[in-house]
Amino acid sequence: MNALKTLNPYFWKHKLMLFWGLLFIVASNFFNIYKVQFIGKSVDEISKNLLGGINKTVLINVAIIIVSSILTGFFTFMMRQTIIVSSRRIEYELKNKIYNQYQSLSFSEYKKTTIGDLMNRLSEDVVAVRMYLGPGVMYVFNLAILVIITAVYMLKTNASMMLWTLIPLPILSFAIYKISSIINRKSKIVQKSQSAISTFVQDSFSGIRVIKFFAKENYIEKNYGQKVADYQKKALDLASVEAYFYTIILFVIGLLNVAILYIGGEKYIAGELKVGAIVDFFMYINILIWPFSMVGWVTSVNQRAEASMQRINEFLDKKSEIQNHNLDNYAIKGEIEFRNVSYTYPNTGIKAINNLSFVVKAGESLAIMGKTGSGKTTIALLLCRLIDPSEGQILVDGKNLKDHNLGLYREAIGYIPQESFLFSDTIANNIGFASEQPDLEKIISYAKKADVHKNIIHFKDQYNTMVGERGVMLSGGQKQRICIARAFIKEPKILLFDDALSALDTETEENILQNISSELSKKTSIIISHRLSSTKYADKILNLNEVQKN
Ligand SMILES: Nc1ncnc2c1ncn2[C@@H]1O[C@H](COP(=O)(O)OP(=O)(O)OP(=O)(O)O)[C@@H](O)[C@H]1O
Ligand SMILES: [Mg+2]
Incomplete structure (x- = not known):
């Protein structure tokens, strides 16, 4: 025994x-x-x-x-x-x-x-x-x-x-x-x-x-x-x-x-x-x-x-491979550098990223483009430190990401995933997910920025509408915009869109980009997309099809 x-x-x-x-x-x-x-x-x-x-x-x-x-x-x-x-x-x-x-x-x-x-x-x-x-x-x-x-x-x-x-x-x-x-x-x-x-x-x-x-x-x-x-x-x-x-x-x-x-x-x-x-x-x-x-x-x-x-x-x-050794409290400015980063998925052996290098200065905006399967989502996962590079290093504000306070860093990053995921809860709670006690006024203002307020007010229970299994059926684009509002409300230093504008028509996409363009200038933003229109406000464009030769 x-x-x-x-x-x-x-x-x-x-x-x-x-x-x-x-x-x-x-x-x-x-x-x-x-x-x-x-x-x-x-x-x-x-x-x-x-x-x-x-x-x-x-x-x-x-x-x-x-x-x-x-x-x-x-x-x-x-x-x-x-x-x-x-x-x-x-x-x-x-x-x-x-x-x-x-x-x-x-x-x-x-x-x-x-x-x-x-x-x-x-x-x-x-x-x-x-x-x-x-x-x-x-x-x-x-x-x-x-x-x-x-x-x-x-x-x-x-x-x-x-x-x-x-x-x-x-x-x-x-x-x-x-x-x-x-x-x-x-x-x-x-x-x-x-x-x-x-x-x-x-x-x-x-x-x-x-x-x-x-x-x-x-x-x-x-x-x-x-x-x-x-x-x-x-x-x-x-x-x-x-x-x-x-x-x-x-x-x-x-x-x-x-x-x-x-x-x-x-x-x-x-x-x-x-x-x-x-x-x-x-x-x-x-x-x-x-x-x-x-x-x-x-x-x-x-x-x-x-x-x-x-x-x-x-x-x-089981020990998590992602460990945090830093508990200091400091401000993150948002400069990001990929230095010869490669990533191979251990379970499949697929090399998703091959010797990738790029720099985004604090406050700059980078658009990452590439065909399907070229490793865009993998870059996002690496950036959020959900996975660590197999080779090379990621530097944030000049310091290896592994040496940063992970909790603090994740607080500073707003991630909008490719597949919108919402909890079975009210719309308000989904948007306010990042804050302990979200107040409705703040939620509404960010919902407006994400261009979803006009849809929400048409629901019978408005912000108290339940989403998920027993709630209303939201369209793909509505879900995406709620996820955008959820990331915005954190007021993050770094914004990361993983193809998050893909389910939106070009007009809505344009609305959102305009709404946040003033904010984007204050933040480091990385916009992953396979549509040229999303890259309009970006300072730089990284095309994976050209830099990745796998
Ligand atoms: N969890 C995983 N385990 C093993 N292999 C994976 C995993 N996730 C992705 N891959 C592989 O890594 C490669 C890159 O995938 P990734 O999701 O980064 O592509 P992507 O550029 O985001 O594609 P899309 O535009 O379709 O979203 C693909 O070949 C994929 O099969
Ligand atoms: Mg992807």
Whole structure:
């Protein structure tokens, strides 16, 4: 259980609560077992005194049994309140840690893993680990304590009966462990099949327009039917194994009851045992059977947690290639130089930038042109330091970009990506994304600069209109302009348009360029485009088709 050792500090943090939890386990088990002897005693008392009816001893026994049962219930509740609650807290801490790691990972790391895979770390894997933290720990301790307490009482009643009843129980644990492992394996297969259905459905919902254009409804429906049939087959397969779970438990209960009746009966006839003692053994077995089964289940749960924790650890151990070593506070002027920069994408080996050099002075405007695939977006990623050059260096204000305070630098850069991305939120919040508390007046003034205000006021909820899945459908150009406003509102020193005017008609493009031309003169701006019209206000033009010979 090596991977799970990483959880020890978390256990340690919640040691007090877990310690109380263990005490509650002892208490709840003690009262649960303690009451049993009074059941046997009452049976003996009543059978001794059949005609006398219920006497005082029996009444006292009944009272003890009731109070013990209430205490058992109370301590079981407290046990769950401490142990399960701690496991939930640790889950929360772990989830936050994983989420922070997501955010700190570098751009190229995201390219290596799929979103589904990343999501699984946060959902499935953390849940598997929590099962170890909570039920896993709880049931193991519970069983250990229960067996010790019960063994003492059984031993007091009859030693050989104790052996007869205790020996089959570990075999039950083992059988349940085997079955749980098969169930786990098959559940995974069912889950996979289920997520294949969800992905398919999601895909066909988002692509519903395309499906309708191409009149492919029947094909999609047939495909869906196949996926559901596959799921059904796997789910039935799982159900057939699950059916054994309780069957085995019930079978063992039955077997043990027969054994107690037979052995106890013989001992009773031989005069070694009272009826009450036999009744006690029936009770003990019924109390023990469940925890023994659970331990089998927990063992397989813990194995799963181990595998999940290993995946989480691997993920948490990843170090982002983009590290920030500078925490100074200073002003960035905005001079940019590419000095013999090359970049090769590590996953594909494609050399997107080859020995590129250029200089943009602070306040200057550079237009970068080039045909599709010539490395324009790669330049933008390099400039935002989402990736670092494979060779050569990028200098900002004469200093290597790697030596700048990354947070400060990113604050100073306004990036409008090629593919407009908006969050499922209101338009106002999307535009004000960069500021902590965006005020509407400011948002409106920047929306005007990005030439999108006139569209927004036509929506029913204006700036409170929701965009994204359940909101309005924005046109490509509207989205682009909202992204432009979002970058403008930061008042960045460096503006970076990655083909951000491409979805706009030339008139809108001209409007925006005019609106910002006075600002552009105060900022360093890099306008990536494949349209000559966007380069009108630029001081210099860099044509990648000429300078890049790959
Ligand atoms: N994440 C990536 N992983 C691997 N290769 C990539 C990646 N992104 C881009 N490339 C490759 O790098 C080259 C340059 O891509 P880039 O996106 O920079 O081109 P672009 O000039 O922006 O093109 P477009 O005008 O179509 O936006 C292309 O050959 C592309 O296939
Ligand atoms: Mg591009």
